[in-house]
Amino acid sequence: MDMRYRLTSVDTVLDEESWLFTARDGRGEDVEVVLVPCDGERDDVLVEAWRNRCTHEAQRLYREGVGAVVRDGGIVCPKHGSIFDSCSGHCENGPAAGSTLPSVEITIEDRQVYLTDDELTYLHEGPSDDEDDEDGPSSTSHLRF
Template identity: 65%
Template sequence: MSGRYRLTSVDTVSEEGAWLFTVRDGHGEEREVFLVPCEDDESTVEAWVNSCTHEAQPLYREGVGTVVREGEVVCPKHGSTFDACSGHCDNGPAAETTLPDVDVSVENGQVYLTDDDVRFLREGASSDDEEDGGPSSTSHLRF
């Protein structure tokens, strides 16, 4: 569906900590995806669907970004953490799950969408985003 589409640079993802874009999947649904640097290799980034596996809470929020601590993406609602390189969670309510990935590649410092199951729509959030701009949370986590 997508071929190869240049998204951004590795430097941009590293400087901003994460980078959000929207794709259309094979079912015609818009999906938000975020890029995060993989601490195992500074020249690598990974792409994850922007939704906690425990409860459909966004892990990246416009204006806030993605909270990454010690190489792990933190769910702002319940505190589960996902390895930025593998997407695997081994704690909290999302334990023993893995974030759905989207195929990307890096060439000469540029990040390309290479997943044939999705088509790039736009940089930034889905047009289906909630109006309130934040996750519905009962958590006492502070970032």
Template identity: 65%
Template structure:
């Protein structure tokens, strides 16, 4: 579905910590995607994950708040599960033994491109349709953010 589309630069993702964009998936749904820096020299400089915890349909990145990154992990604001920024794998909390849904990107000359065949770039930022409608999570996490 997607042609290669330039998203942003690696420098921007590293400076901002995260970068959010919206795609149209192969089910004709708008899906938010989170770019995060990856410090593993054997992987791309950034990785892209669907902006949704695997335990519940909880957004990891919230407008006005961003995503919480700590020690190479993305922290779920509701239950505190932490996902490795490079692999998407979670080894703790309610989402333990799961992996975030990946979106294919590639880095070339410091620029990040969307290359996923099942995603068509729509725009930078959050989805215009707020499907969770609650304005934010009610945290039950044992982790202070």
């Protein structure tokens, strides 16, 4: 049986519109992962998990105190406005066009969300403790959230 770790409930992600946790990868590096609602074609997929970084620049998509900006089924990069489809992770606009967010494997069972990615080990809810990491965008965007 695969190892899994209960993260949160589907209802929490749907209510809050995003939910963040930190995991450790096989190289010993901390990785932030954002859970977002997904209104895809499959009824059983209500939440998807993506690494918390824009593919254009190492910009956090989910920021402490703000969350991830999710609009019309897309996750908005707060720096340049690129929008990633919350179900596929693919971006078709802005500087990140043509790229896809790295996914993280999760499983939903009885409306509970479990981390089932063999390459990650759950550490804690919320952002990483990496002090060298930029906390928010030095935005050149006209977008306001």
